[in-house]
Amino acid sequence: MDPMAYGRSAADRHGRRDARHPAAFATAAASIASFLVGMDVLIVNVALPTIARDLGGDMAVQQWVVDGYSLLFAALLLLCGNLADCWGAKRVFIAGATLFAAASLFSSFAWSMAVLVAGRCLLGVASALILPASMSLINEANPNPRRRAWALALWGAGGASASAVGPLLGGLLTPVHWSLVFAINVPFCLLVLLLTLRVAPSPRRPKPFxxxxxxxxxxxxxxxxxxxxxxxxxxxxxxxxxxxxxxxxxxxxxxxxxxxxxxxxMMPLGLFRVRGMQVALMIGFVMIFNWYGMVFISTMFLQNDRGMGTLAAGLVFVPSAFVTVFGNIVGGRIITALGSRFSITLGLAIMIAGFLFEFLYPAPIPVWVIATGLSVVGFGAAITTPAAAGVVLASVDAAQAGIASAMFNTFRQVGGAAGVAVFGVVATFLPTLTLALRAVFLASAALLALILAFELLCWRGR
Structure with missing residues (x-):
C-alpha cells in the first residue's frame, strides 16, 4: 500500500472531522438559543401572581410583562433578519445572546413592574436578533441538505420542547424566588456564547438600508x-x-x-411569489396560532375548571415535551429519506388527527385526553416545523437566508399573538371553558385541513 496514499486518506478523514466540528458547534448553539427564545415566552406566566404580590400591578400590567416580550420580538424580526444578512449571522447572533443575558439579569433585579416590563422588552429585542441569525448559522454551517435537515430538526426540538419545559421550570423556580425565572437564562447564554466562539465567521453582505x-x-x-x-x-x-x-x-x-x-x-416581495415560501409562511402562521391558542385555553381550563395548581397544570404539558423532542429526531430521518414535502403532509395530518381526537371525546374532557392530544399535536408539529424551515432555506439563495428566516419567524410570532387573542375572545363569548376548548380543537383542525389542502394544491404535479 502506498504510504503517501494512506497519509492523504488519513488527512482527508481528519479534515472531514474538523469540518464537522464547526457545524456541530453552530447547530448546538442555535438549538440552545431556540430553546431559550421559546422558553421565555411561557416561563414567566406561572410566576406572574407572585411577581404582582411583590411589585404590585393590575391584570393589564401583568399582561404586558408577557406581551412586551412578544411585541418587540415579532416587530423587530424583519429588521434583525436584514442585519443578519448585512453584518453576518454570527455577529448578530452573538449580539443577541449577549443582550439576552444582560436583559435577563436586569429583569431578575427589577424593583418595579415598569422596570420589569422594560426588561421583558429588551429580552424581546434580543430574541429578535437571535432567531433569524440562528437559522442562518445552521444554513451556513450545513450546506449539505441531509445534514441541514438534521440540524434543523435539532433546532426545532429546542424551540418546541421549550413550550412545555417553560411552565414546568416556572412552577419549580417561583417558590424559591420569582427572579430565578429570569436568572436561569444567564448560564444558558454563556454556554451559547462559548459554543459560538468555535463557529466559522459569517460573510458580510453590505447593502443600502x-x-x-x-x-x-x-x-x-x-x-x-x-x-x-x-x-x-x-x-x-x-x-x-x-x-x-x-x-x-x-x-x-x-x-x-x-x-x-x-x-x-428590506423585505423583497418577490419572495412571496416563491411556491415554497408561500407554503412555509402559511404553515408557520397557522401552526403557532393553533398551538398558542390551545395552550392558553387548556391552561385556563385545567386551573379554573379542574382546580389544578400551577405546577400540576404545568406537568400536563411535560409528556408533549418529550414526544416533541422525539418527533424532531424522527422528523429529521423522514426529511432525509422522503423529503420535506412528504414530511409536511404527514405532520399536518397527524396534527389534524390530534385535534379531532380531543374534539370528538365525549364530555367531560379528562386531563389525560388533553395531555394525549397535546402530545399528538406536538408530534405532528415536530415533524412539520423543521421541514417547513428547510423549505424556507431551500427556496432562497444564501444572501437572503436571514430575511427569509425572519419572514418565516415573523409569521409564526404574529400567529401566536393572534391565537391567544382570538381564542381568548372566543372563551369570553362561550358559557363554559369546556365549550371554548372544544371550539379551539375544532377550529384548529379545520384551519390545518385548509392548509393541508393548500399545500397539496401548490405542489400538485411538481
Whole structure:
C-alpha cells in the first residue's frame, strides 16, 4: 500500500472531522438559543401572581410583562433578519445572546413592574436578533441538505420542547424566588456564547438600508400586534384596541407599497411569489396560532375548571415535551429519506388527527385526553416545523437566508399573538371553558385541513 496514499486518506478523514466540528458547534448553539427564545415566552406566566404580590400591578400590567416580550420580538424580526444578512449571522447572533443575558439579569433585579416590563422588552429585542441569525448559522454551517435537515430538526426540538419545559421550570423556580425565572437564562447564554466562539465567521453582505421600509414595518407591527393583544385584553368592543389594529393594518399596507418602490427593499416581495415560501409562511402562521391558542385555553381550563395548581397544570404539558423532542429526531430521518414535502403532509395530518381526537371525546374532557392530544399535536408539529424551515432555506439563495428566516419567524410570532387573542375572545363569548376548548380543537383542525389542502394544491404535479 502506498504510504503517501494512506497519509492523504488519513488527512482527508481528519479534515472531514474538523469540518464537522464547526457545524456541530453552530447547530448546538442555535438549538440552545431556540430553546431559550421559546422558553421565555411561557416561563414567566406561572410566576406572574407572585411577581404582582411583590411589585404590585393590575391584570393589564401583568399582561404586558408577557406581551412586551412578544411585541418587540415579532416587530423587530424583519429588521434583525436584514442585519443578519448585512453584518453576518454570527455577529448578530452573538449580539443577541449577549443582550439576552444582560436583559435577563436586569429583569431578575427589577424593583418595579415598569422596570420589569422594560426588561421583558429588551429580552424581546434580543430574541429578535437571535432567531433569524440562528437559522442562518445552521444554513451556513450545513450546506449539505441531509445534514441541514438534521440540524434543523435539532433546532426545532429546542424551540418546541421549550413550550412545555417553560411552565414546568416556572412552577419549580417561583417558590424559591420569582427572579430565578429570569436568572436561569444567564448560564444558558454563556454556554451559547462559548459554543459560538468555535463557529466559522459569517460573510458580510453590505447593502443600502431601507429606512422608510423599516420605520413603516416597525410601526405597523407594533400597532397591529398591540391591537390584537388589547382585543384579547379589553374585549372586542374596545375602540382603543380596534384603533391600534386598524392603524397597524394601514401602516403595514403602506410598508408593502414602499417595498415596490425601494431600491433595496428590506423585505423583497418577490419572495412571496416563491411556491415554497408561500407554503412555509402559511404553515408557520397557522401552526403557532393553533398551538398558542390551545395552550392558553387548556391552561385556563385545567386551573379554573379542574382546580389544578400551577405546577400540576404545568406537568400536563411535560409528556408533549418529550414526544416533541422525539418527533424532531424522527422528523429529521423522514426529511432525509422522503423529503420535506412528504414530511409536511404527514405532520399536518397527524396534527389534524390530534385535534379531532380531543374534539370528538365525549364530555367531560379528562386531563389525560388533553395531555394525549397535546402530545399528538406536538408530534405532528415536530415533524412539520423543521421541514417547513428547510423549505424556507431551500427556496432562497444564501444572501437572503436571514430575511427569509425572519419572514418565516415573523409569521409564526404574529400567529401566536393572534391565537391567544382570538381564542381568548372566543372563551369570553362561550358559557363554559369546556365549550371554548372544544371550539379551539375544532377550529384548529379545520384551519390545518385548509392548509393541508393548500399545500397539496401548490405542489400538485411538481
Amino acid at each position: 431601507d429606512w422608510t421600509g423599516q420605520t413603516l414595518a416597525l410601526t405597523g407591527f407594533v400597532l397591529f400586534i398591540a391591537g390584537v393583544i388589547e382585543i384579547g385584553s379589553l374585549g372586542v368592543n374596545s375602540p382603543l384596541a380596534w384603533g391600534l389594529t386598524a392603524g397597524g393594518a394601514f401602516t403595514l399596507a403602506a410598508f408593502v407599497r414602499s417595498q415596490t418602490r425601494a431600491r433595496a427593499p
